[in-house]
Structure formats: C-alpha cells, structure tokens
Amino acid sequence: MIRFDNVSKRYPGGYEALSGLNFHLPRGQMAFLTGHSGAGKSTLLKLIALIERANQGQIHIDGVNLARVGRRGIPYLRRKIGITFQSHKLLFDRTVFDNVALPLVISGYGTAEIGRRVRAALDKVGLLGKERAYPITLSGGEQQRVGIARAVVNKPTLLLADEPTGNHDPELSREIMQLFAQFNQVGVTVLVASHDLDLISQMPHPILRLKQGRLIETGGIPET
Amino acid sequence: MKRPQRTTRAPQPPQGPGATRRQHLALNQWLRSYGRLHAQVFISSLGRLYRNPFSSLLTTAVIAIALALPSGLLVILDNLQRLNTTWDGSSSISLFMRQTTSDAQTDRLANELKSWPRIAAVHIIHRDQALEEFRELSGFGEALNALEENPLPGVLVVKPGNPDETEALLDDLGRLPEVELAQIDLQWVRRFGTLMDICRRGILVVGALLAIAVLLIVGNTIRLDIQNRRDEIEVSKLIGGTDAFIRRPFLYIGLWYGLLGALLAWILVSLGFLLIDAPARQLATLYDSSFLLAGLSWQGIGILLLTGIGLGLAGSWLAVGRHLDDIEPT
Numbered sequence: 001m002i003r004f005d006n007v008s009k010r011y012p013g014g015y016e017a018l019s020g021l022n023f024h025l026p027r028g029q030m031a032f033l034t035g036h037s038g039a040g041k042s043t044l045l046k047l048i049a050l051i052e053r054a055n056q057g058q059i060h061i062d063g064v065n066l067a068r069v070g071r072r073g074i075p076y077l078r079r080k081i082g083i084t085f086q087s088h089k090l091l092f093d094r095t096v097f098d099n100v101a102l103p104l105v106i107s108g109y110g111t112a113e114i115g116r117r118v119r120a121a122l123d124k125v126g127l128l129g130k131e132r133a134y135p136i137t138l139s140g141g142e143q144q145r146v147g148i149a150r151a152v153v154n155k156p157t158l159l160l161a162d163e164p165t166g167n168h169d170p171e172l173s174r175e176i177m178q179l180f181a182q183f184n185q186v187g188v189t190v191l192v193a194s195h196d197l198d199l200i201s202q203m204p205h206p207i208l209r210l211k212q213g214r215l216i217e218t219g220g221i222p223e224t
Numbered sequence: 225m226k227r228p229q230r231t232t233r234a235p236q237p238p239q240g241p242g243a244t245r246r247q248h249l250a251l252n253q254w255l256r257s258y259g260r261l262h263a264q265v266f267i268s269s270l271g272r273l274y275r276n277p278f279s280s281l282l283t284t285a286v287i288a289i290a291l292a293l294p295s296g297l298l299v300i301l302d303n304l305q306r307l308n309t310t311w312d313g314s315s316s317i318s319l320f321m322r323q324t325t326s327d328a329q330t331d332r333l334a335n336e337l338k339s340w341p342r343i344a345a346v347h348i349i350h351r352d353q354a355l356e357e358f359r360e361l362s363g364f365g366e367a368l369n370a371l372e373e374n375p376l377p378g379v380l381v382v383k384p385g386n387p388d389e390t391e392a393l394l395d396d397l398g399r400l401p402e403v404e405l406a407q408i409d410l411q412w413v414r415r416f417g418t419l420m421d422i423c424r425r426g427i428l429v430v431g432a433l434l435a436i437a438v439l440l441i442v443g444n445t446i447r448l449d450i451q452n453r454r455d456e457i458e459v460s461k462l463i464g465g466t467d468a469f470i471r472r473p474f475l476y477i478g479l480w481y482g483l484l485g486a487l488l489a490w491i492l493v494s495l496g497f498l499l500i501d502a503p504a505r506q507l508a509t510l511y512d513s514s515f516l517l518a519g520l521s522w523q524g525i526g527i528l529l530l531t532g533i534g535l536g537l538a539g540s541w542l543a544v545g546r547h548l549d550d551i552e553p554t
Contacts (some may be wrong), residue, residue, distance in 0.1 A: 049462070051553050072467075079464035089459050097308070105264070106465045108257025 001027040001160055003191040007057035009043055009213075016189070017043040018213045022223045023058070025191060029155075030184035031221055032200040033193040035210035041193040045208070048191075049083055050074050062157060063143050079107060082151030082188075086163040088143045090135040096146050097131040103154040104171060121149040125179060141172045145179070151185060159183055161192040165199065173199055181205075261469070269476035273484075278482075283445050287485025287532070291439050292492040293469055294431030295520065295528055299493060301427065318395055319380040320405040329420065330378040333402050337382060342393055347381040354379060377404060435535055438485070440479050442539025450474060450547045462553045474544045475537060482536020486529045489551050495518055 002025040009018040019039045025031055033041050046052040047059060050066060059066045062080060090099050100121055104114045122128045125145040135143055144164060151159060161180060165173035167190050173196060181203065184190045194200055200207060206219030215223075256297040274282040321330055327350045335347045349357070359365045382397065384390045390408060398406035450457070460470050497519040506513045520528070 051462070075461070075464045075466045075469075077464075078462065083462065085462075089455075089462065091456055091459060093456075102460070103463045105261075106460065106463065106469055109259050110257075154464075192519060 001029070001062055002191065003027055003058075005061040006057045007047065007054045007059055008143070009040075009047060009052060009199075010055045012049055016213055018210075023208060023215060023218055024222050025189065026185075026222075027062075027189055028187050029221075030181065030190040030192075030205045032203070032207045033191060033210065034195060034197060034200065034206055034207055037195065039210040041195075041210060042162055044052050045162050045191070047079055047162060047192045049078060051198070060209050074141045075106075079154060080105070080156055080158065080195070082154065082156035082159045083159045084144070084147045084151045084164055086166060087152050088135075088147045088207075090143055090146055090150075092134065092135075095131065096127065096133050096135060096138070097215075099146055100131075100149045103150060107154065112221060117153055118149075121153040131197070140166065141168050141176070144168070144176060148176070148179060152188075157189060159190045160189050161190070161194075163194060164192060165194060165196050170199070173222075177203060180221075261472070264477050269473050270480055272473070272477065273480055283441060284484045284488055286441055287438050287481060288488030289296055289494060290441070291486055291489035291528065291532055292426055292496075294434055295489060295524070296493045296496055297427045297430070298424075298522070299497065301420060301423055301519070305417075306518065307515060317382045317384065317397060318407050319400075319403045320407070321378040321380070321399055321402055321543070322404045323377060324337060325378060326431065327378060328378065329402055334380055337380065337397075342385050342389055343382055344385040345383040347383075349379040349381065349544055351376055351378045358528045367372075372464040389471075407495075423503045435531070438482075438532075438535045439539040439542065442481050442536050443543040445481065446474050446478055446540040446543035447547055449477065450543065450551075454551055457548065458552045458553045461551070467548070471544050471548060471554055474548075475540050478538075478540025478543075480534040480536070482534065483529065483537070484530040486532025489532070490520065490525055490528060 002023075004021045004023050007018060007021040008016065010016045021044070023076065030141050033044060035041055043052060047054050047066075048061060050069060053066075061077065064077065066077075091102075097118055100118045104117060109117070119128060119131070122131055125148050127142060127145055127149065129136065130142065130146075135146060144166065148161075148164070151161075159180065164176050164180070168176070177192070177199060180190050180192055184205075192200075206221050207217065208215060208219060208221060209217035321333075325333075330348060330350065335346050337343055337346050351374050355368065355374050358376060359368050382393075384393050394406050394408055397403060457470055497517065501517050504515075504517045
C-alpha cells in the first residue's frame with residue numbers, strides 16, 4: 001500500500017529531513033512510526049499525502065507512483081487517504097457535523113447519503129450526540145476524535161495519523177489508539193506517527209523507528 | 225470528481241453490451257453531483273453574505289452607486305436625444321419679408337434667389353397662407369377673424385446648398401431690401417446634437433472608469449474573504465478539494481455582489497426617475513408638448529444586470545486567480 005524506494009527529502013536550505021528510506025507497508029497492515037521530534041516523522045507523512053515532494057527515490061501509494069501525480073491529480077489522491085493532524089485542523093465556524101461532512105461535500109454526495117455517513121462516522125468515534133456542537137466547545141480529546149471521524153468518513157483505504165495522542169492523558173491516548181486499531185480490523189491500512197513509546201510498544205503492531213532522517217528499525221516491515 | 229461507491233481508478237475499457245449503459249449511468253451520476261455542488265454553493269454563498277449584513281450591504285451599495293451613475297446619465301441622455309430627433313436635423317434659413325412687401329415682390333425675390341448657386345431650394349409662404357397655417361396650428365381661429373388685416377409677413381424658407389456656408393449666406397440674405405429678418409431656425413439643434421455626442425462619450429469614459437472601480441471593489445472584497453477563510457481553504461485542499469471546488473464559493477460571492485449591486489442600481493435609477501418625472505411632465509405641459517420621460521428600458525435593465533454579474537464574476541476571478549494558489553497546506 002505504501003512503498004518507499006530509496007526516498008530522500010531535502011528542504012530548501014540544505015536540511016536533509018529524510019535520507020535513503022526503504023520500506024513497504026502492505027495493504028491492511030497497521031504500523032507505528034516513531035522517533036524523536038525532528039527525526040522526520042511528519043515529513044514522511046507529508047510525502048505520502050503529497051504535501052511535500054521527495055527529492056530523490058520513488059513512492060508508490062496503492063500502486064500509484066507519486067512522481068507521476070501532477071498538481072491536478074493531488075486532490076484525487078488525497079481523497080483516498082484519510083489524515084488526522086496533530087493540530088486537528090478543524091473549522092471553528094461550523095458544527096461538528098459540517099466539519100465531518102466536508103470530505104463528502106467535496107466529493108459531491110447527496111444530502112441523505114452525507115447525513116447517513118457522517119452519523120456513522122461520529123458513532124464510531126463516540127460523538128454522535130455532539131453533531132450540532134461547535135468544535136470550540138469540545139475538549140482536546142473530542143476535537144481529535146472529530147478529526148478522526150472526518151478522516152474516515154469518506155471510507156479511505158489508507159489512514160495516516162500525526163501524533164494523534166498529542167498531550168492527552170494515558171487513558172485517553174489508549175482509547176484513541178484502540179480506535180485506529182478498530183479501523184485497521186475492517187481492512188484499512190493505518191500508519192500512526194507517535195512519540196509515545198510506552199503506549200505503542202504495548203500494541204501488537206510493527207514500529208518503524210526514525211533517527212535523524214534514517215530508518216533504523218522496521219519492526220518486521222519488509223524493506224524494499 | 226469521485227463517483228460515489230466507486231474508486232478513482234482509471235476507467236476500464238468498455239466490455240460487453242452493458243458497458244455503454246454503465247458509462248451513461250456514471251455520466252448521469254457525475255452530472256447530478258456536479259449540479260448539487262453548484263446548487264449548494266449558490267445558496268451557501270448567499271447565506272455567507274446574509275450572515276455579514278453590514279459589510280455585504282456596504283459593498284453592494286458601493287457597486288450599486290458605481291453602476292447607477294452611468295446608467296442614470298445614459299437614461300437622461302436618451303431622453304434628451306429623443307427630444308432632439310423630433311426636430312429636423314438640417315438647418316434652413318427663414319426670411320421674413322417686410323410688411324410693405326407684396327406677394328408679387330416675394331415671388332420675384334424667390335425666383336431670383338433660386339438662381340443663386342449657393343441656394344439649394346426656396347419655399348414660399350404667402351401672407352394668407354401663413355395666416356391659414358397659424359389659424360390651424362394655434363387654435364386662435366375666432367380671434368384672428370376679428371383682425372382687420374393680416375399681421376403676418378410673407379416668408380421664404382431657404383435651403384442652403386452647402387451647410388458650411390450657411391452663416392455667410394445668412395448675412396447676405398439679411399441685407400436684401402425686401403427682407404425684414406433672416407433667421408436660422410435649427411442651428412442650435414445641431415449644436416445640441418453635437419453636445420449630446422460629447423456627453424455620450426464622456427459618460428462612456430466615466431462608465432468605463434466606474435466599471436474598473438467595481439472590478440477592483442469586488443476583487444478586494446474577495447481577496448479579504450480569501451484571507452479570512454485561509455484555514456478553510458487549507459483544510460479543503462488537505463482533504464481532497466479540487467481547485468474548482470475551492471474557487472467556486474468565491475466566484476459565486478462575486479456573482480451575488482454583481483447581481484445585487486445591479487439590482488440596487490436599478491432601484492436607484494428608478495427612484496431618481498420618479499423624482500424627475502413629475503416636474504418633467506409639468507414642463508412638457510407648459511410647452512404644450514406630449515413628451516414623456518422614459519425610464520430604463522427592459523433591454524437597458526438586462527444590460528445593467530448582465531454588466532453587474534459580469535463585473536462581479538470578473539473581479540472575483542481576478543482575486544481568486546491571484547491569491548488562491550498562495551495558500552498551500554504545510
């Protein structure tokens with residue numbers, strides 16, 4: 001599903017965020033991505049979602065070579081990927097329902113279908129009662145779960161999460177990780193970037209470890 | 225555009241007899257969701273204006289005034305020009321004979337003048353004829369019957385051969401002994417017409433400048449709107465919004481501004497017309513004229529609305545093209 005071949009990313013100014021990455025995350029697999037801050041976790045996720053482009057090497061997502069995806073093709077690639085962000089990136093001028101509905105609106109679904117799918121997604125993250133609430137009235141953990149609902153509402157084949165547990169307390173963090181594991185159980189490929197080693201080492205999923213832009217451990221994920 | 229329930233894989237080549245029908249269905253579905261996106265933005269962009277009534281009204285009012293000014297001036301000009309066309313455009317010289325000049329003398333003078341190369345035609349109005357005409361036109365029939373002798377002089381209406389030499393001809397004709405007064409009737413009509421042409425061009429220039437102003441007003445408003453909605457644009461791009469999807473609400477807002485501005489301009493022009501209409505009728509009555517002030521024609525209203533919509537769309541298109549690409553998720 002995600003395939004990196006000798007991928008390097010250098011930012012303007014010469015800072016090498018990632019160098020010579022090789023790995024292949026198979027379809028339906030869930031894995032963690034860890035490392036100190038600045039090790040390149042976010043950059044790796046950004047390369048997958050084409051927020052940044054690699055300077056070297058090849059990335060294939062669901063069989064598509066990202067180097068071949070032009071500017072106009074980016075939106076359609078992103079619709080196949082659900083992403084949650086550390087900063088949530090919710091829109092505070094609209095309700096929880098409208099936030100979660102946005103990917104469906106973009107894809108042009110009808111009102112009835114949107115209502116059905118949004119409620120299903122909110123139900124999965126345990127926020128069904130909050131659909132009319134505004135994000136500002138929610139706790140950090142609830143906002144994170146709204147972000148997750150938005151990421152999965154379009155039934156993506158790949159789910160990316162950047163530090164989903166953030167600074168939440170351990171119990172809340174475990175709940176959120178369990179949520180991702182549940183999506184993985186229904187066949188979604190999941191890649192979660194997290195520095196919370198205590199938590200992720202308790203879970204039965206492989207861990208990719210980055211150090212200064214290099215992959216130093218793949219936890220059983222095949223290298224290419 | 226992603227079709228519901230289907231992934232965005234490259235389209236398969238048609239297979240079997242059902243393939244064409246499936247493609248047809250897919251196209252239908254695509255059109256439906258496309259129409260839905262437009263309808264949704266059409267309404268939601270209006271809702272956005274409604275939620276910020278003060279600033280929306282301000283922008284709309286500025287656009288309306290900018291559109292109303294040239295439209296109103298053009299309406300006034302059209303009325304003046306309509307007034308003008310009721311007269312003959314070419315000037316001729318009227319020679320009023322002295323009271324002592326007889327009809328025979330008038331005829332002789334007419335024959336002499338006809339031989340002048342500078343004169344194209346001479347039309348004779350005898351004294352009786354003039355009285356008869358005056359009786360018919362003025363409605364003073366009974367009063368004229370009471371007069372013992374005809375007070376009106378004979379008149380020769382001279383058509384100059386070359387309009388440019390009319391002034392010189394006027395001087396020469398005025399010096400003839402039989403002539404009491406030589407007068408150009410319609411010179412001022414031509415001057416008036418030329419003045420109208422100048423005014424029309426002036427209004428077009430002002431209109432063009434104001435059109436640019438509308439473009440800039442809409443453009444600037446949309447630019448601010450884009451800046452205010454930076455987060456929304458960024459998130460939309462992150463979750464797969466196409467450029468067209470992100471552009472659309474701003475273009476519709478531009479369209480609404482233009483349309484609402486034009487409608488308000490129509491109202492302003494109509495109000496101005498109502499204010500002038502009553503005094504204009506009075507003036508027409510005083511001149512015993514059946515002249516009626518004409519407001520904006522349906523065609524004019526159509527042009528006004530289309531101009532508003534066009535300027536609104538163009539203004540927002542400029543702003544969107546310039547500022548939307550700057551916002552990329554990081």
